[in-house]
Structure formats: C-alpha cells, structure tokens
Amino acid sequence: MIGRHDPLADPRALIPKLYRYVAYVIGDGPDAEDVTSEAFERALRYRDSYDPKRGSPLTWLVGIAARCISDRGAVLARAPVPTAEMELHAGTADDFTDEATLRLRVATVLGELSERDRELVALRYGADLTAREVGAHLGLTTNAAEVALHRLNRRLRSELAELDRPPPSKAVEPERKGLDAPAGI
Amino acid sequence: MNRWRKDSDLKRLFSKVEPQVPEGLVERLTARAARPSTTRWAMRRVALAGGLSVVLLTALAAVGGISYAGTLAKDIVTGQTVHRIVFGSRLSQKEQVSALPQAHNAALDQYGQSGNETTQAVKPDQTQTVSAGTSSVAITPDAASAIVAAAPGALIHVDPTPPNQAGNLAAVSIVVTNAQGTIIPITLSGDQKPLAVTLAASTGDGAIPCVDSGNGCAAAPELTDAAKAKVAAGTLTCSDLDSTTRDGYYEPDASHVVIFTCHLTVFAVVTKDKLSISASGRKFAPAGSGKFGDPTLYSPQPAQLKQVGSSVTVGSLKSLSGHSVSFGFFVNEQVAAYITVFAKGKKLPIALKGTMIRGTTLTNKVDVKALHIPVLKPGTLKLRLRIPDGRLQPGEHYRIRILAIDYDGNKTYGFIPFTG
Numbered sequence: 001m002i003g004r005h006d007p008l009a010d011p012r013a014l015i016p017k018l019y020r021y022v023a024y025v026i027g028d029g030p031d032a033e034d035v036t037s038e039a040f041e042r043a044l045r046y047r048d049s050y051d052p053k054r055g056s057p058l059t060w061l062v063g064i065a066a067r068c069i070s071d072r073g074a075v076l077a078r079a080p081v082p083t084a085e086m087e088l089h090a091g092t093a094d095d096f097t098d099e100a101t102l103r104l105r106v107a108t109v110l111g112e113l114s115e116r117d118r119e120l121v122a123l124r125y126g127a128d129l130t131a132r133e134v135g136a137h138l139g140l141t142t143n144a145a146e147v148a149l150h151r152l153n154r155r156l157r158s159e160l161a162e163l164d165r166p167p168p169s170k171a172v173e174p175e176r177k178g179l180d181a182p183a184g185i
Numbered sequence: 186m187n188r189w190r191k192d193s194d195l196k197r198l199f200s201k202v203e204p205q206v207p208e209g210l211v212e213r214l215t216a217r218a219a220r221p222s223t224t225r226w227a228m229r230r231v232a233l234a235g236g237l238s239v240v241l242l243t244a245l246a247a248v249g250g251i252s253y254a255g256t257l258a259k260d261i262v263t264g265q266t267v268h269r270i271v272f273g274s275r276l277s278q279k280e281q282v283s284a285l286p287q288a289h290n291a292a293l294d295q296y297g298q299s300g301n302e303t304t305q306a307v308k309p310d311q312t313q314t315v316s317a318g319t320s321s322v323a324i325t326p327d328a329a330s331a332i333v334a335a336a337p338g339a340l341i342h343v344d345p346t347p348p349n350q351a352g353n354l355a356a357v358s359i360v361v362t363n364a365q366g367t368i369i370p371i372t373l374s375g376d377q378k379p380l381a382v383t384l385a386a387s388t389g390d391g392a393i394p395c396v397d398s399g400n401g402c403a404a405a406p407e408l409t410d411a412a413k414a415k416v417a418a419g420t421l422t423c424s425d426l427d428s429t430t431r432d433g434y435y436e437p438d439a440s441h442v443v444i445f446t447c448h449l450t451v452f453a454v455v456t457k458d459k460l461s462i463s464a465s466g467r468k469f470a471p472a473g474s475g476k477f478g479d480p481t482l483y484s485p486q487p488a489q490l491k492q493v494g495s496s497v498t499v500g501s502l503k504s505l506s507g508h509s510v511s512f513g514f515f516v517n518e519q520v521a522a523y524i525t526v527f528a529k530g531k532k533l534p535i536a537l538k539g540t541m542i543r544g545t546t547l548t549n550k551v552d553v554k555a556l557h558i559p560v561l562k563p564g565t566l567k568l569r570l571r572i573p574d575g576r577l578q579p580g581e582h583y584r585i586r587i588l589a590i591d592y593d594g595n596k597t598y599g600f601i602p603f604t605g
Binding site: 008015016019020023028029030031032033036037040044102106121124125126153156 | 191192194195196198199201202203204205206207210211214215217218462466467468521557559
C-alpha cells in the first residue's frame with residue numbers, strides 16, 4: 001500500500017536527474033546505468049517508508065543512489081578515471097570547436113577535481129539540487145553548503161579559463177619526463 | 186551569502202554537456218514503477234521454493250541422489266562446436282572423436298533408460314567430444330577438475346550456438362549452472378591459469394573477438410607481447426590479462442583466435458558493427474553513426490599514430506601575422522587529439538584564428554596551449570597551425586607533440602620535430 005505521498009508518482013522527472021548525479025560521481029556509462037537501476041529498485045522497495053518531511057523525492061533518491069555507489073565502491077574504484085572518459089557527441093567530424101570540444105574541456109576539468117568537489121558537481125549540476133538540499137544530503141548547514149558551492153564554482157571557472165589561457169611569455173616550463181618517444185611518428 | 190547562486194553560466198555550460206541518459210532507461214524504470222510491489226509475493230514464493238527444496242532434498246537423499254550428483258554429474262556439455270577449450274595450457278590441436286561418450290544420467294544408471302535430455306555428461310578425467318561430424322568440444326582433465334572444484338556439483342554447459350549471437354563469425358557460450366539451471370558466476374583468481382577458448386575464425390576486415398557478459402559483446406583486448414611470451418612458455422596467469430576485462434586474445438595462425446579469460450560467459454568473433462561494449466566497458470554509440478564511440482571506427486588497442494609526409498613546412502600567412510606550421514598525421518581510430526608545440530620544453534601558444542584542420546579554418550580569436558581536436562573520422566589529418574608572431578626563431582629546433590586518447594582512455598603520444 002503506497003502512502004499518500006508517493007515519492008515515485010512522477011518518475012519521468014526524477015530518473016534523468018538521478019542518472020546524471022550517478023554519472024557525474026562514477027562516470028558516464030554502463031556502471032552509471034546499473035547504479036541508477038539499482039537505486040531505483042531499492043526506492044521501489046522502500047517507497048512506502050518515504051517521509052516527505054525529511055526531504056524531496058529527488059533528495060531521497062539521491063541518498064539511496066549514494067549508498068548504492070558506496071556499496072559498489074570496491075568495484076568502481078577499478079573503473080577508468082573520468083579524465084579518460086571523453087564523451088563526445090558531436091554531429092560530424094568537422095565540429096571541432098563547439099559541443100565536442102566543450103565536452104572535452106569539462107571532462108578534463110572534472111578529472112582534476114577532488115572526490116568531494118565531484119560530489120558537489122553531481123549534486124548541483126547533475127541532480128539539480130538547491131544549496132539547502134545539498135547541505136541536507138552532505139550533513140551541512142545551508143550556509144556551509146553555499147560556501148562550498150561558491151568555492152567549487154570559483155575553481156571550476158578558474159580551471160576552465162586555464163585550459164584556454166596562453167602560456168606566460170617569460171615562464172620557462174621544465175622539460176617533462178616521459179616524452180622521449182621516437183622523434184618521428 | 187548568496188554568491189553561489191550566481192552560477193547560471195555554469196548551469197548553462199553543464200546543461201550543454203550533461204551525461205546523456207541511456208536510451209530506454211526512463212521508460213524501463215517508469216514501467217517498473219507502475220507495476221505493483223511484488224515484495225510480499227516474492228517472499229511467499231521464496232518460502233514456497235524453500236519448502237519444496239527441503240522436500241526434494243529429503244527425497245533425493247533417500248535414494249542416494251545427492252551422493253550421485255556429487256560424484257558423477259559434474260559436467261554437462263551440450264551441442265556442437267568447432268572450438269577446443271583448454272584450461273591454462275598452450276593451444277592444442279583440435280581433436281575429432283567419432284563416438285559419443287556415454288552419458289551419466291541418474292535415470293539411465295538406475296533404470297536403464299534415457300530421458301529426453303539433450304545434454305551429455307562428461308567425466309572429469311576424460312577429453313570428450315560431444316557429437317560427431319565437424320564439431321567437437323574438448324575439456325581437458327585440468328579444465329574439468331578446476332572448474333568443478335570452484336563449484337562442486339555444478340554443471341558446465343557449452344553451447345556453440347548461443348542465443349542472440351546470430352551472424353557471428355564464431356561463437357561459443359560456456360556457463361556453469363546448478364541443477365536448477367541458475368548460472369553460477371565463475372571467476373578465477375589472479376594466480377590461476379586462465380581458460381583458453383579457441384575459435385575457428387580470424388580477425389581482419391573489421392572482425393574482432395569479444396566477450397558477452399550479459400550487457401552486450403565487449404571487445405577483447407589483444408594480449409601484450411609479455412603475455413604472449415608467457416602463453417608460449419605456458420605460464421600465463423589471470424593477473425597477466427587486462428585488469429578491467431580479465432580477457433585477452435591472440436591469433437596463433439590465420440584461421441584461429443584464442444581468447445584467454447578468467448570468467449565464463451559467451452565468447453565470439455564478430456564484425457565490429459556488432460560490438461556494443463568497448464574493451465574498457467563503455468557502451469558504444471550506434472554502429473555507423475559516426476559519433477565518438479562508433480564501434481566500426483574503434484580499436485581495442487591504443488591508437489596508432491603515423492606521420493604523413495616527411496617534413497614539417499614552416500611558412501607565413503597571407504592575411505594574418507605569425508607563422509604557419511603545416512604537417513600531417515594518420516590515426517587508425519577515433520580519438521581526442523591534443524596538439525602542442527614545444528620549444529625547449531616550453532609550450533608555444535597556438536592561435537586558433539587561421540589554424541586549419543582538414544581544410545577547415547578556425548576563426549576563434551584566442552590562443553591555446555593545446556589544440557583539442559576530436560577526431561571522429563580516423564585517417565589522415567592535415568593541419569596548419571598558426572603560431573603568433575615572434576615565437577618561432579630561424580634555426581631553432583621545435584617539436585610537435587600529438588596526444589591521442591581513444592574511446593577506452595588509452596593514450597598514445599607522437600612527436601614530430603621541426604626547425605624554425
């Protein structure tokens with residue numbers, strides 16, 4: 001018997017956000033699909049116990065997904081790092097500068113983030129949670145969550161700008177090791 | 186403290202690159218949510234099944250069935266195949282045995298008659314062929330004992346025509362089940378010798394070995410040279426295989442492919458358009474779509490880079506300042522390429538405006554340290570980089586670095602030296 005507040009009454013609106021949250025945490029792909037399905041199955045099992053006073057359906061689902069990810073941590077730790085997973089969905093080979101390049105830039109920046117910051121990206125830009133909801137999920141006050149999001153956004157902007165910044169004219173970058181491949185390719 | 190809310194720029198950016206929800210996921214889960222909860226019925230069914238199992242085991246114990254199952258019905262092999270399965274040893278020649286082995290069957294042994302079973306039991310100490318004709322399945326003593334040791338009393342099913350594998354160049358399904366037909370996952374540890382599945386097929390012309398673990402056929406990576414040496418020495422272990430897939434293949438000759446694996450499932454050689462999962466476990470884009478991850482434009486190995494042309498041409502541009510640096514390279518699969526120009530270890534800026542890639546001239550008015558090029562059509566890329574004024578000096582030595590990251594995240598570096 002489903003209670004009056006069925007958290008899954010409108011699953012179509014929830015599933016994409018749930019998937020994006022998972023994809024930002026563990027990387028887009030089959031693992032993300034599996035975790036999303038698993039979280040949803042768990043949610044179905046416990047939909048009767050959902051308490052609207054403790055958060056929105058989306059926050060509740062994200063919490064379940066976070067536990068699913070935690071349960072699978074040992075397996076997912078072996079997955080390729082996100083920086084290696086460059087998602088490109090550009091239409092043609094000639095689309096060198098627009099969406100495809102943007103995806104590469106974002107993937108590169110996300111790969112540089114700490115686990116904590118990736119979680120924040122997943123909550124804010126994947127699940128589209130508010131600062132209050134982010135705080136509730138992470139066990140922070142709303143104010144602390146806002147500060148954390150502010151710092152994250154500052155870092156994201158800085159990293160994105162850094163990618164396209166020309167090198168300083170006088171700075172001498174030391175020769176990187178590991179580049180001594182054969183002279184020709 | 187509302188500064189964080191000024192993130193509309195980032196929200197717009199992330200909305201452009203947000204992960205694409207897999208096709209059908211929303212519909213599947215929505216349909217699942219619409220069905221009534223089955224928990225209570227499921228629990229009742231489990232209770233019922235448990236009760237019946239107790240009754241069945243009691244009945245079996247009364248006639249010695251459990252003991253029989255534990256000692257004889259260890260392996261069941263079905264169907265026809267041209268594949269030889271060798272556990273942890275070097276490739277052996279395919280054997281042909283004309284006579285069918287005697288089946289071990291509780292009904293046959295006790296009552297002298299056979300049921301309608303299409304399976305044949307194989308003694309663990311025999312190399313057996315399942316059927317006459319051109320097809321044969323052979324399990325060496327090591328194979329049988331090793332697998333059964335992992336799952337006592339289990340049944341090995343070898344199916345040379347696995348479902349949903351139509352059109353493959355060669356395929357075989359090897360799974361272990363319990364007596365009820367439920368598949369028992371078999372995974373070998375790192376120090377164990379892998380199972381070698383030999384398929385009568387060859388790669389080339391877009392064909393590739395793959396392993397299907399339920400989500401789709403994943404490309405098997407080729408064994409490294411070190412692993413191939415261990416195959417020749419007979420010392421290959423599971424830890425020598427790719428750590429992600431726990432599979433690897435090599436071709437002993439032009440007509441056979443050997444897939445080494447540390448788990449049992451469906452093995453096949455398919456054309457690339459039938460692949461659905463890459464060697465690293467990522468789902469492919471639709472075959473022939475041209476999107477990044479198109480399996481027909483994919484290789485499970487790191488990308489191969491080759492310089493096209495013997496030299497780099499340095500010149501000037503008609504309407505823009507700075508120097509042009511023209512060169513070409515070949516890449517054999519889809520990659521994200523990053524082009525960087527080094528001068529004594531220092532990255533030179535590349536002006537996007539005036540830089541030309543495959544005949545397309547870029548117009549962005551920014552300079553970058555690394556030029557990102559998503560190469561969706563593998564082949565030859567001819568580039569003309571524009572280096573801002575005053576950066577290239579006559580007689581100085583430079584080099585162009587090409588970093589190619591393929592769909593699996595494998596990185597390949599290439600370097601082209603040139604003189605200003």
